[in-house]
Amino acid sequence: MSAGRLAGRYSLLRPLGAGGMGKVWLARDEMLERDVAVKELTLPEGMPDKERSEAVTRAVREAQATARLRHPGIVALHDVVVEQDRPWLVMELLRGRTLGDTVRDFGPMPPDYAARVGADVLEALMVAHAQGLQHRDVKPGNVFLTESGRVVLTDFGIARQEGQATLTEQGLMIGSPGFIAPERLEGHPGGPASDLWSLGATLYVALTGAPAYSGSMADRVRATLTQPVPVAPGPLGPVVAAMMAQHPGARPDPRLVVDALRQVAAGLPAPKLPAGEMATAPSGSGGRGKLGVLVAAVVVVALAAAATTGFLLLRDRDGAAASAFTTPMDVCTLIGAQDLGGILKTANPPKAQPDSDDAGPECGYPLSAAKTGVSLQVQKDSDTVDPWSMTEVSARKLFQSQKRTWGRNDTISWTWPEIGVAGNQRATRTPVHDVKGVGEEAFGFELRGPDGRMHSAYVFYRLANLVVSASYTTLSDRPTDDQIMQSALRAAQASERTLRDGG
Template sequence: MSGHVLAGRYRLEGRIGSGGMGTVWSAVDETLRRTVAVKEIVFPDVLTPEERRVAAGRAQREARAAALIDHPGVITVHDVVIEDERPWIVIELVSGASLDQVIRRDGPRPPPVAAQIGLEVLDALEAAHAKGIVHRDVKPSNVLLADDGRVVLTDFGIASMEADPALTRTGTFVGSPGYIAPERLREQPGGPESDLWSLAATLYTAVEGRPPFERDSAMAALGAVLADEPAPPRQAGSLSPLLWYLLRKEPSARPDAGEVRRVLRNVAAGRPSGLPGAGFAPRAAPPRAAPPRKGPRRIWIPIAASVAVVAIGGMVAGAVAISASDGEDGSRATADSAPASPAAPRATPSPGASASTSAQLDLCGLLTRKQVSRLFPQGKPQVEEDEKSCGWAASKHGFMISDLHRSTGAPPPQSPAEAHNKYVSTKNAATAGVHYWGWPEIDVDHVKARETGARTVAGIGDEAFTYTSAGLSKSMDISGVVFRVNNTVLEIEHMYERGTASPGEAREAARWIARAVAARS
């Protein structure tokens, strides 16, 4: 390919780098006698003609997006050439290395240096946002540290443009695991606050030498973005509070660009951030009673065309055998508990209920042994418990209770109004789509399934909605209910082989649990 003249003008000279979507070449523009870079877009063989058309449109959109932004911190696009039915993007050749390459070569950056890089990336992002463009792929490999001292943001290939909705709403999921904001994984609109989240993930990597949600696989990283808190940084110094605030799951909880700029200036100058201390939670040690086990973290991402991404994270827990023969109604549904009389359930929580009810709830104690036996009439399930959820597992049959505030690492709601907001945001995110899920402890791996959207249901707590998931690749279904009782928002999921249970059983179990929560409020 070296020596090839593109469009009669751009002579390719040497390969600079390559990635999943193509190769970048150094080239000479023989008309203007200048050195440029040429991005060759290579389509995978498995793409259909329609998918190739969409991919070509994405490449042309990259050129249009970058061309709209006149800023020294944004890569300059000179030309787009179509040859061999593929787009080739001619861009400025930036002499230097990417932030990713610098970290790999020289190690983590000191917080003031990372903050200065962050300031310049923030400048570029604000210039893009002012034009209605959201980058959507901010990461260390897309931040170039030029030899002339500039910090240049590149690769607008998946940018969202207000003026070009046809190409931004194809339904295809694109992005880099570990740097994609949680709301984008939930198929919610990603705005400037999503780019700021990705900037925080990039700066975390710059100071720590690893991403905030580093996992063994791309799927696990995506799951961690949605469900886990980042590991507490050890080398971030005064940058740490900003990273914590920007990496929050809810976009509305993150600081805006003006506040981010103020903090980055402080850190770059060696001053304290000016923010309250970070709330990074230390990682809990696994229980010693049993080896760590993996439980279900069924996180779904809609699928279109040939792109399909999903994550199933792990739940650390000890396995505890259950005695299904014990039908005493008031006993906690674990083998190590003593019988106790249930408190009388109340339909509504008392006005003086504690704001920390959610944080204090014993999730495994919300079902009695008799109730668990009714859910598992054919076998004795194992209990899998951690601080965020409690699950019961038998072959081809599982049941999970999750506290949605604990799952995101957010502080417990201080009022029913705060819990209501969490419930509403969860309901809005529950759109129909295809997903994958699995739970090895119930002998189920990698089920492709189609999930319905949220359906409001009465008679469960203060407010509730249901959804179902029908297995496409295997006859395994899920019935789910999300509900709020006072300050607590819980999700229950009932996984079963088709024909062995029904959505009605999940709703009945949700009523049991809602009454138990109300009785403890």
């Protein structure tokens, strides 16, 4: 590009918006003599040349898939130009304002108007879904209300073509906290049901003037996974709540949603939507389950793209967290009092008991009266002075070594005098198994006493350069095996959240 001209055809006149992912320019198509919008995409600093080239190729391929879409509710993509080692998307120029700006300046929309906006957007999404294209970033800032009355869904440039790798698979996931469906936060690719959820969250803003989940980025992500779906007031409230059902399979068929929205737009009562009709994505998008691998395994970076707010999840080439933990932390602070009380089912969590051995610093939380306790250890190998000096490579090796070691030992000797286990007691280990919902990789096993009853569960997980083990033990015969296993997992997840929040 030279003298503000792209591909010898598009004159860049002035920026319309700028942010961490580049700029959107007002431009002039000199060949067809019309104004257009040009989106300049940038890639992360330091990306190797080979990966940069592959990312550009994928971005062009995705843009080509987007260009096949023809619908008045979808912003038209005119051209893709690759210059300066990155793609530039040439799109139709829209005049008007976004739904987000409209609500900010004028307040919540009347239900009938919001219903028409929602129906128009959903029909546009259905056209994209019919061609295997998932938008992935439906939000108020990407719904454009033109001066002529069109409702247009923008930013299909980061859409995902079914069956094809995208920028996400190379370490970038783009979306906005509070508008990303639960299953995508858990690391699943998502599908049409995920876009429906995001549209529901967008309509919630249109109806109330505020997002369904507020707070910091981390707060919104956590709330999406753990909090009940809020219900907006008025006739659209139940419709939007159905669209935002936690499990993708529980969300209604989009055709029924369009019909319901059109009825409200016409001033009629909204029909009750049957649940469980929308098919989940063939790529395996799942339900909300645990606090997901993805939500807890990211570095959150605020950015602006096309003058709107976005969300960038940075991962390494294997999908792991890109950051490392190098500042020592007190292991006894990794599980907060509220989490600990919930796991041990007590309003008065026990005092932490720090300890350490050759494997690394450890902390126990024995609830003597209930003969129950939680234990946590941040581990290290024999060649490293402390866990915070571990590298990701050494942590991977340590994790695999631990998995092999525990897989070889069928009988274990253990003791915990503070909860009533004096001397060395013998226990039989269950087979080692993979664990989902914590860390970048995790495994677990359980211990059974001579009577065959399970009394302990262990979870080992790796997070970047750390290997952490969490355990839950109880001598009570009340908890079921599943409850014991879930308690150990909850302890591991609580420690992981603290690590990611920076202690």
